[in-house]
Amino acid sequence: MKTLNLRSLIGTALAAVAVASSGVASAQTSILNVSYDVARELYKDINPAFASSWQAKGNPPVTINQSHGGSSKQVGAVIAGLEADVVTMNQVPDIQQLVKAGLVNSDWQKRLPNDAAPYTTTTVFVVRKGNPKGIKDWPDLIKSGTQVIVPNPKVTGNGRYTYLAAWGFAIKNYKTEEKARDFVKALFANVPVLDGGGRGATTTFTQRNMGDVLVTFENEAILLDKEVGGDQFDIVYPSLSVDAPAPVTVVDKVVDKRGTRNVSTAYLEYLWTPEGQEIIAKHYLRPRNAAVMKKYAKTFPAVNTFSVEKLLGPWDKVMKEQFADGGIYDQIMVKR
Amino acid sequence: MAGGISTAIDAKSIKCNQKLIDATQESSWVRRLLIGVGLCYFFLFLLLPLGAVFVEALRKGWDAYLAALVDPDAWSAIKLTLLIAVVSVPMNLIFGVAAAWAITKFQFPGKRFLITLIDLPFSVSPVIAGLIFVLVFGAQGWFGSWFMDNDIKIIFAVPGILLATIFVTFPFVARELIPLMEAQGKEEEEAAIVLGARGWQVFRYVTLPNILWGLIYGVVLCNARAMGEFGAVSVVSGHIRGETNSMPLHVEILYNEYNFAAAFAVASLLAVLALVTLLIKTFVAWKAARIHAELKED
Numbered sequence: 001m002k003t004l005n006l007r008s009l010i011g012t013a014l015a016a017v018a019v020a021s022s023g024v025a026s027a028q029t030s031i032l033n034v035s036y037d038v039a040r041e042l043y044k045d046i047n048p049a050f051a052s053s054w055q056a057k058g059n060p061p062v063t064i065n066q067s068h069g070g071s072s073k074q075v076g077a078v079i080a081g082l083e084a085d086v087v088t089m090n091q092v093p094d095i096q097q098l099v100k101a102g103l104v105n106s107d108w109q110k111r112l113p114n115d116a117a118p119y120t121t122t123t124v125f126v127v128r129k130g131n132p133k134g135i136k137d138w139p140d141l142i143k144s145g146t147q148v149i150v151p152n153p154k155v156t157g158n159g160r161y162t163y164l165a166a167w168g169f170a171i172k173n174y175k176t177e178e179k180a181r182d183f184v185k186a187l188f189a190n191v192p193v194l195d196g197g198g199r200g201a202t203t204t205f206t207q208r209n210m211g212d213v214l215v216t217f218e219n220e221a222i223l224l225d226k227e228v229g230g231d232q233f234d235i236v237y238p239s240l241s242v243d244a245p246a247p248v249t250v251v252d253k254v255v256d257k258r259g260t261r262n263v264s265t266a267y268l269e270y271l272w273t274p275e276g277q278e279i280i281a282k283h284y285l286r287p288r289n290a291a292v293m294k295k296y297a298k299t300f301p302a303v304n305t306f307s308v309e310k311l312l313g314p315w316d317k318v319m320k321e322q323f324a325d326g327g328i329y330d331q332i333m334v335k336r
Numbered sequence: 337m338a339g340g341i342s343t344a345i346d347a348k349s350i351k352c353n354q355k356l357i358d359a360t361q362e363s364s365w366v367r368r369l370l371i372g373v374g375l376c377y378f379f380l381f382l383l384l385p386l387g388a389v390f391v392e393a394l395r396k397g398w399d400a401y402l403a404a405l406v407d408p409d410a411w412s413a414i415k416l417t418l419l420i421a422v423v424s425v426p427m428n429l430i431f432g433v434a435a436a437w438a439i440t441k442f443q444f445p446g447k448r449f450l451i452t453l454i455d456l457p458f459s460v461s462p463v464i465a466g467l468i469f470v471l472v473f474g475a476q477g478w479f480g481s482w483f484m485d486n487d488i489k490i491i492f493a494v495p496g497i498l499l500a501t502i503f504v505t506f507p508f509v510a511r512e513l514i515p516l517m518e519a520q521g522k523e524e525e526e527a528a529i530v531l532g533a534r535g536w537q538v539f540r541y542v543t544l545p546n547i548l549w550g551l552i553y554g555v556v557l558c559n560a561r562a563m564g565e566f567g568a569v570s571v572v573s574g575h576i577r578g579e580t581n582s583m584p585l586h587v588e589i590l591y592n593e594y595n596f597a598a599a600f601a602v603a604s605l606l607a608v609l610a611l612v613t614l615l616i617k618t619f620v621a622w623k624a625a626r627i628h629a630e631l632k633e634d
Contacts, residue, residue: 065578066576067577077492079476080474080476080477080480081474081489081492203592228594
């Protein structure tokens with residue numbers, strides 16, 4: 001009796017392994033899109049749309065897998081061996097890391113239109129309904145008693161853009177680097193918690209009810225306002241913000257190894273098609289296509305933005321000065 | 337006279353007993369307070385959150401609940417989690433028993449060191465545990481390029497998740513058995529050997545029945561942790577939905593997508609799996625107790 005039990009137990013276990021593993025490994029062509037945290041809803045819509053248009057052109061069916069997380073973590077994973085056919089990030093330096101690691105060719109920005117960024121967004125403020133603290137512009141964020149929620153600039157593109165937007169505002173308005181430094185220091189002194197991803201910061205603000213203002217990407221802000229908030233939040237556009245284009249590229253080393261260059265390139269090019277741009281606009285990201293932009297003009301009020309590279313210099317320099325270990329960001333965080 | 341003395345002694349011992357009783361029996365308000373605090377704690381920190389999971393899961397009704405569970409990504413997360421348990425629990429069962437057996441029944445140099453090693457996964461943060469595997473098997477790791485060249489995926493694939501889970505859950509069985517087997521000593525095994533039993537027989541008929549309860553308990557704990565592990569798996573998973581997302585990771589994804597009802601639906605299923613594990617444990621205990629009782633009657 002006892003041996004029988006043991007045997008049937010082992011049998012069941014083996015059967016379970018077989019069933020489970022058959023489900024885990026599937027044979028279909030698939031490509032993996034490794035992306036940043038808050039792009040998940042966008043690619044959830046892009047993927048099936050691309051898959052059907054790809055198949056309609058007489059190609060074999062393709063599955064697009066998604067992986068999302070804080071930008072640095074995702075890039076780190078790709079460098080450590082996560083086999084991404086394409087990466088869709090929200091900042092140039094993330095992809096430069098992959099260039100340095102020898103995974104992406106250095107000419108990646110020239111292979112696609114708009115410096116390989118199919119859409120752009122900007123950094124805005126989300127405040128609680130009625131704007132009880134009267135937050136209008138960047139200087140309101142450094143007032144004492146105002147709690148600001150920002151994702152961690154060390155590890156997220158979203159947070160980095162927020163930091164650079166504040167820095168750019170200060171440079172433009174107060175002229176000297178010294179004053180810009182004091183300004184961002186005062187701002188980050190008002191940040192009670194730094195989340196590891198853009199979405200984490202949003203849930204901190206909405207679900208945990210922390211903070212008076214959430215500084216995040218426009219698309220995240222509108223999504224929050226329209227689909228989650230239930231009219232609990234207002235969006236505030238500051239007088240000057242940062243232009244945040246989201247670059248994409250195929251990962252050369254991976255697509256060459258897996259033989260997926262064609263489908264991966266087509267996947268990225270699909271982002272620039274009118275259908276792709278329409279999906280992008282529906283997710284509150286500013287499309288490149290003028291006709292689509294016009295159609296969604298109501299969603300995207302005119303904003304005054306600056307380009308990081310034009311105002312502050314090349315990305316490599318900005319990253320080194322601001323975010324390298326011991327850089328300005330570390331200095332203001334230590335001394336706050 | 338003798339009676340008088342004995343009465344005095346009795347009185348003394350009664351007094352003594354009374355003191356002992358006093359020491360273990362607090363006044364009723366202390367007892368009530370302690371029980372009350374215990375119950376409140378149990379209610380607030382165990383029952384209430386567990387209930388909240390189910391309430392939140394069913395907030396949008398049964399249809400939404402079922403839809404969240406039959407979603408292909410959720411389904412693949414469920415299958416992956418079961419696979420993790422089915423692989424890592426037997427592995428830890430075998431190696432945990434072997435390690436406990438070696439440590440408690442034999443003397444050999446480096447024994448203390450081995451015990452320390454077994455404890456290592458408990459003292460190391462799960463995130464570090466995951467990073468260890470990235471450092472060893474990642475593309476920049478020690479063996480990474482070799483695996484890459486041979487097209488073997490360890491990290492960011494199912495094998496890496498299994499390795500990380502086995503690492504994190506390793507101590508559960510061994511740690512449960514070592515004190516138990518140490519307390520039991522090795523006299524019974526020695527007697528069995530003197531009577532002519534061979535290695536396997538000694539284990540099967542002497543050791544195993546003695547450690548069965550500890551073993552089952554260890555397996556239950558190991559299983560619960562294997563299914564629920566988040567940190568280590570999160571580091572090595574790569575978060576590919578439909579492929580390398582286990583249930584805890586899927587819950588996080590859904591939650592981050594504002595899909596709260598679905599997140600709690602999957603979480604509730606995870607909770608149900610844990611409850612089922614507990615039920616199995618209780619059932620096995622009850623069954624074994626009955627078999628034991630029957631044997632005694634015979």
